Amino acid sequence: MSRRLMNNPQVNIMSTDKKPQSTQTTGHAWDGDLQEFNNPLPRWWLWSFYATVVFALIYWVFYPAWPIGKSYTKGVMNTVEYTTAQGKHVVTHWNTRALYEQDMQAARAAQAPLLKALDQTSYADILKDAEKLKFAKSMAKVLYADNCQACHQAGGAGIIGKYPNLADDDWLWGGSFEQIQNTIKEGHTGMMPGFKGRLDDAQIDAVAEYVLTLSGQSSDAKMSQRGRQIFEGEGGCISCHTQKGTGNIAMGSANLTDKIWTIADVSAAKTALAKRAAIHQVVLNGVTRKMPTWKERLSPTEIKMLAIYVHELGGGK
């Protein structure tokens, strides 16, 4: 021990209280007597550190590591093999994208028999087959949540005035499996013209009253009678909604004879006046709604599974 350390009272206390130690200081003093111990590092820490160095050396050999000019070392004896959906077999150096392809391949292989079976089975037969139906519905549940739920809401509840309800019995574009499948695949643009400027407020009110009559909710027979003349005459409503008001799935026009409403929120209106006003707004402003096309984002099998899921939400025909 150096003389300086012996003269340091603090160090003396420590060295007498505990068992004698051979600790050295770094050898320089600050402000006359402030010194630093030069303790050895804890053994476990030191060995862990050496272990990381050894690990790094091994890693450099087996994994992509060192940049060399425009490329890099790819690692030796460490390849990833995968087969693509198109059947191409690839062997490549270790990398996360190849691992991803491997993962996708494994999932494809696991699902392929079930997906193929769904492809080749008709809707009617899938309904009868509990296993296929369960698989299709659980796959479609996730697809629905990712792709459809933002508009059509959980459980297909829809939002009145914006996005159609998929769980009720009313189908603008048809509720059979094939019709639902086609709707998802190709999308739809639903359009009802606004009658602002073509009919005046009193005429629109009368039409609204007649529309209420169609579903048995009218409270003013005289007004309804006037409305009927416009509905069938100068309004031209029958060209889309038909004479009986049952709508036409070829153009997605609504059935007005049931009590299910998709745009005008008649069910929520409490008074006869409010009911008429809700319909008035729709006739006045018209409706334009767009269902996107999904054939570019979803595979035919995915669309088929979704059609089953939507059909089974409650209202499928």
Added chain:
Amino acid sequence: MKHETIETNAGWLIVLTLLVISVAGLVEIVPLYFIDDTVEKVEVDGKETVRPYTPLELAGRDIYQREGCYLCHSQMIRPFRDEKLRYGHYSLAAESKYDHPFQWGSKRTGPDLARVGGKYSNEWHVQHLTAPRSVVKESIMPNYPWLVKTDLEYIDIADKMRALKKVGVPYSATRQEFDNNVKRFGKEIAQELDINAAEDNLIAQAESKNYDGERDNISEMDALVAYLQVLGTMVDFSKFEDGHFTKFR
């Protein structure tokens, strides 16, 4: 050099400390600028399909950043199966090469937006940005009702493009640069990237697409929806076979 020399000389201490702490960064980052495969080559029929943003999309991107969307939404789909199933194909480095700053991240309070383009209709975006809970009940996203009501300020759009050009985004100012862009991206896109026509292009795109459904003005909503609708749509993965982009890693 002795320990004591460093510890007693503030200048040396600063310089050497900086050197030590930057080693990891230097070794990991600098080589990427020289390695060929860092940014993937994405070409279809000899044209680059990843392009800089049009003036309107660029203005929308600024709104995206102003409103702090990046605090909750990342734009980086990682190469995992679960990410692919939810968001789509993993993001390529090439897809954010014209982003300054990039919008990657791991903070996903909301979903990743790297491929949100085309997934929802314009009307849905307007509705959702104005009042998110009116379409997604469980959403915790704030309302942004002012976007549709606020006129877009685009007087400085050409300057913004000039600034981005300085950091390497190929907007064109001269005839030669324009011709070069025609070669790289095709004529139609090259015209969108022409700084001299920035304002006209912005107005034309907003008016023809009318993203917010309001005819009378160009709102911040027009710009933001234009930006959201282009996200992740520049690479058509159906043009490349599965695993094509593995070779760049």
